[in-house]
Amino acid sequence: MFGHMRWKWLGATVAVALLAAGCAENAPQNAFDPAGDNAQSIQDLQVPVFIIAGIVGLIVFVVAGYAVWRFRDRGQPIPEQTHGKPALEIGLTILPAVILIGVAIPTVGTVLSLNKTSDTECVVNVTGQQWWWEFDYPVQEGCGGIAEPIVTSGQMVIPTETNVLIRGTSRDVIHSFWVPRLNGKRDMVPGRVQTLRMQAWDPGIYAGQCAEFCGLSHANMRMEVVALEPDDFEAWKANQHSAYESPTDELAAAGEATFQANCSRCHQVDGMTDADGQPIIARPDLQEWSGAAPNLTHLMSRNTFAGAAFDLLSPGECRDHVWDAPPEEFGPRYLEGVTPDCLNSVALRDWLRNAPAMKPMYTDPTKLGPTDGLYRGMPYLALSEDQIDELVAYLLERK
Numbered sequence: 001m002f003g004h005m006r007w008k009w010l011g012a013t014v015a016v017a018l019l020a021a022g023c024a025e026n027a028p029q030n031a032f033d034p035a036g037d038n039a040q041s042i043q044d045l046q047v048p049v050f051i052i053a054g055i056v057g058l059i060v061f062v063v064a065g066y067a068v069w070r071f072r073d074r075g076q077p078i079p080e081q082t083h084g085k086p087a088l089e090i091g092l093t094i095l096p097a098v099i100l101i102g103v104a105i106p107t108v109g110t111v112l113s114l115n116k117t118s119d120t121e122c123v124v125n126v127t128g129q130q131w132w133w134e135f136d137y138p139v140q141e142g143c144g145g146i147a148e149p150i151v152t153s154g155q156m157v158i159p160t161e162t163n164v165l166i167r168g169t170s171r172d173v174i175h176s177f178w179v180p181r182l183n184g185k186r187d188m189v190p191g192r193v194q195t196l197r198m199q200a201w202d203p204g205i206y207a208g209q210c211a212e213f214c215g216l217s218h219a220n221m222r223m224e225v226v227a228l229e230p231d232d233f234e235a236w237k238a239n240q241h242s243a244y245e246s247p248t249d250e251l252a253a254a255g256e257a258t259f260q261a262n263c264s265r266c267h268q269v270d271g272m273t274d275a276d277g278q279p280i281i282a283r284p285d286l287q288e289w290s291g292a293a294p295n296l297t298h299l300m301s302r303n304t305f306a307g308a309a310f311d312l313l314s315p316g317e318c319r320d321h322v323w324d325a326p327p328e329e330f331g332p333r334y335l336e337g338v339t340p341d342c343l344n345s346v347a348l349r350d351w352l353r354n355a356p357a358m359k360p361m362y363t364d365p366t367k368l369g370p371t372d373g374l375y376r377g378m379p380y381l382a383l384s385e386d387q388i389d390e391l392v393a394y395l396l397e398r399k
């Protein structure tokens with residue numbers, strides 16, 4: 001009777017294990033599916049280590065299981081007690097030490113090679129904050145030459161087959177940058193600069209997420225690395241450097257005024273001027289605990305928003321057209337940006353209507369005591385539906 005129950009449990013465990021194994025069909029953050037040199041060197045280390053550990057684990061389970069079964073209590077007298085078996089004990093101390101040394105040597109080698117910075121071909125500064133990532137490209141000869149800084153967020157665009165060095169930090173709490181198919185994690189710590197290499201073989205979008213608990217919306221702090229062929233990367237840079245264009249249609253023009261009245265105290269749009277022709281400079285440091293908010297100058301050149309938590313491309317055909325593009329067609333499709341027909345206007349409008357309802361943030365004005373009145377995240381702005389129409393029209397032109 002009891003034995004029958006045990007088999008049932010075993011059967012259930014095996015069934016659950018098989019079910020769990022089947023869950024990984026669509027796994028964009030699979031750390032066992034490297035897409036670049038750094039991830040490959042981790043893969044070359046972790047696979048043999050997992051195999052060795054698996055074999056050791058299997059042997060331990062089999063031997064322990066055999067001992068439990070073979071010497072189970074059948075009412076026999078207690079065996080004669082001896083001190084032990086010195087030869088076996090010494091052997092079983094030396095063997096794990098040998099295995100650990102065997103694992104340590106390639107591990108140290110891999111860690112050192114992953115920390116190399118001398119072959120860097122492109123530098124991107126990455127800053128984490130509650131709850132989004134900012135990417136800025138400093139002036140450099142790397143990345144094919146950058147004459148004017150580029151500031152973007154949510155999606156880090158890099159050229160393929162290029163050693164990119166992230167210099168990362170944080171503006172508030174500790175975050176962790178993790179794009180599993182390209183490299184391991186690196187904590188981003190306030191007051192420190194940590195480096196992390198990135199390199200992707202093929203064009204495409206590589207998903208990642210913050211991997212260190214950082215408050216309410218930690219789970220909504222996502223990012224993507226977007227890899228483009230060098231030519232397409234040049235086109236992306238040129239677009240990021242393109243000058244501000246005032247709205248072309250009436251609704252968007254109204255949106256510019258609405259934006260200036262409601263959004264521009266936090267969100268920078270480079271090149272936008274006030275009625276006197278003076279540049280409008282955002283001051284998120286007066287509103288936000290982190291002192292920063294995403295730069296929206298070229299919002300529609302990226303295809304996610306709000307910490308990459310939501311799609312700017314409408315789900316289905318529009319999104320799949322870019323995200324599932326074959327590598328050779330990916331670049332041009334990504335560079336199209338978000339067109340009016342493909343805008344995920346439901347999500348964007350919901351966000352403008354009531355951002356804290358879509359993503360948990362510290363935006364209750366009555367609970368900002370600990371931060372001296374500073375928000376963490378985008379507050380509820382009480383915009384009218386007409387204002388939302390205007391803002392969407394205006395933002396759609398921010399390519």
Ligand code: CUA
Nearest residue numbers: 175210212214
């Ligand atoms: Cu940032 Cu978790």
